[in-house]
Amino acid sequence: MIDLMSKPTAVNYTPHIALSAQWKVEADPAYKVVRAPQSEDFQIAVRTLSGQGQIRLRDQSDYLLEQNSLLLISRNQIARYFCSGNTWKFHWFEFQSSLPLAPYQNQLHTMEISAEEFRNINDCFAILGLNTAYSSLRASSIFAVLLTYWLDRIHSPQNADQSRLESLIGNTLQDLSVQHTVRELARLSQMSERSFRDKFSRYTGFSPKQYLEKRKLDSALDLLATTHLPIKEIAGMLGFADPYYFSRFIARQAGLSPEAFRRKANPVQPSGDPAARIDVT
Known part of the structure; x- marks a missing residue:
């Protein structure tokens, strides 16, 4: 008999990317x-297929978008946008991401x-429009x-400091169970x-x-919502030697204790015959 189990002993951070909307515009x-500021900001990607459009920001700066252009920007920076030629054919993506996009934005x-x-762009649009249980995830x-x-593919000049930061984030900081000091990280980044x-x-x-607290919080909430691992074990996987300090950290950041967050994420379903619980009076 073979009875094997595999589970992580440490948490490697996986960037979060969630597409909330996509528009195909001709x-x-x-x-x-005209765009008014929203309470919740999103990241925007505008991919122009043909024609010409213009985006004006709240600081009155402008971007002229032509064929094959890509613009990454935060939604709340945008004041208005319009077709500045005879036609403007583009795809507009609204999304949330934990990737460090700042070096690529506003250019x-x-x-x-x-x-x-082009096939992926169209597949993305078609699948998001299905509105099924898993279409958003797909x-x-x-x-x-x-x-x-x-x-x-973006050909932006990249200096040595940025390369070292990318290496630090992509390698050294992936294991959230390891504690790092700013002095150590600065030394590694030269x-x-x-x-x-x-x-x-x-x-x-x-x-x-x-940055590290946000990554640990995201991973902790995901583990609490999707696994039955003991809270003490989750704390250790995220580098918290004291589970009580971990509980205070979650309560401070999420507004709920780990136990309360787990109950909220996994509500207990009533048992018995569903039909017997329907009130028909």
Whole structure:
């Protein structure tokens, strides 16, 4: 008899990418959209297939989007956008991502659209529109392929500091069970502590402490919601030697204790015959 079990002893962080909406637009000169700020911000990717459009930001700066262009930007930066030529054919993606996109945002990138990319764009649009139980997950998976494909192809100048930060995030910081000090991370990045804090914050949008706490929180909530692992074990997997400190951390960040969050994520279903519980009076 063979009885095998596999489970992680440490948590490797997987970036979160979730596509919330996709628009396929064929605009004419009458096309004009004004955007008001929203309480919840999203990341935007605009991929222009042909024609010409323009996006104006709240700081009054403009982007002219032409064939084969890609723009990554935060939604709440956008004041208005419109067709600035005879036509503007584009796909507009709204998504959330834990990837460090700051180095790629607010600049126009031009790259030819390959047949495979075009197929993925259309598949993503078709699947998201199915509105089935798993269509959003499937579309997000395809969009993750698109987004990482774009990032790989962007030809932006990359200095040594940015390369070292990417290596640090992609390798050293993947194992969340290991504790790191800013001094150690700065040394690994070959920077002073002050320079490391400043460049890390510009690259990720978070201080080193905030970045690690966010990753640990995301992983903790996922493990609490999707596994039956003991809370003490989850704490250890995320580098918390004291499970009570871990509980206080979750309560402070999520507003619920680990036990309460797990109950909320997995409500107990009533037992018995469902038909017998229907009130027909």
